[in-house]
Amino acid sequence: MKLELDELDRRILHALQRDASQTNQQLAAAVHASPPTCLRRVRRLVEEGVIARQVALLDPERLSAALTAIVEITLDRQGDEEQQAFEEIVAQEAAVQQCYRVSPGPDFVLVVLVADMPAYHGLAHRLFASQKNVRNVRSYFSIRRSKFETAVPLESVHMP
Structure with missing residues (x-):
């Protein structure tokens, strides 16, 4: 089953792909959402496998x-x-x-x-x-x- 993402999900994913090290507070401010909403969305994206893992990219x-x-x-x-x-x-x-x-x-x-x-x-x-x-x-x-x-x-x- 393909997951449907709304505009907020997409903004969250764009922001996390640029920098996954930011705090939930920073992420919420960047995507123009409340911290609890942002945390709930990120948890759902992780649980549904959209966010597979978070890593550090080395040179x-x-x-x-x-x-x-x-x-x-x-x-x-x-x-x-x-x-x-x-x-x-x-x-x-x-x-x-x-x-x-x-x-x-x-x-x-x-x-x-x-x-x-x-x-x-x-x-x-x-x-x-x-x-x-x-x-x-x-x-x-x-x-x-x-x-x-x-x-x-x-x-x-x-x-x-």
Whole structure:
């Protein structure tokens, strides 16, 4: 069932996507609602799974994780069991930031964040070369990140 969001819900979500560290008082002032109303709405959005979690976004370059790779993976056997098995292996690797099953083309696209090429080589050996079902790996290395957003666009969300 798709959740319907009203204008206040959307303002709250926009504000939290910009800065989830603000207090309920600050959030209420920013979205022009009373603090109790704002708190009630945020709790509902959390309970209904719209707000999945709140995290701190770190700058990887300040933490020596400066190499981003976009990796296409094609499996030899593409059955559901084989794809789930690959996803379970990838989920255990902290350097894999994102994993997508895609179609058409490769079976998976991964976003990987590592310190350098030797670290990528080690990861590639663990995740790809040592897996019998991985047929093809194609890696692209980021030269510069010109845009990075975490906010989900709310403009297309249905209003009641």
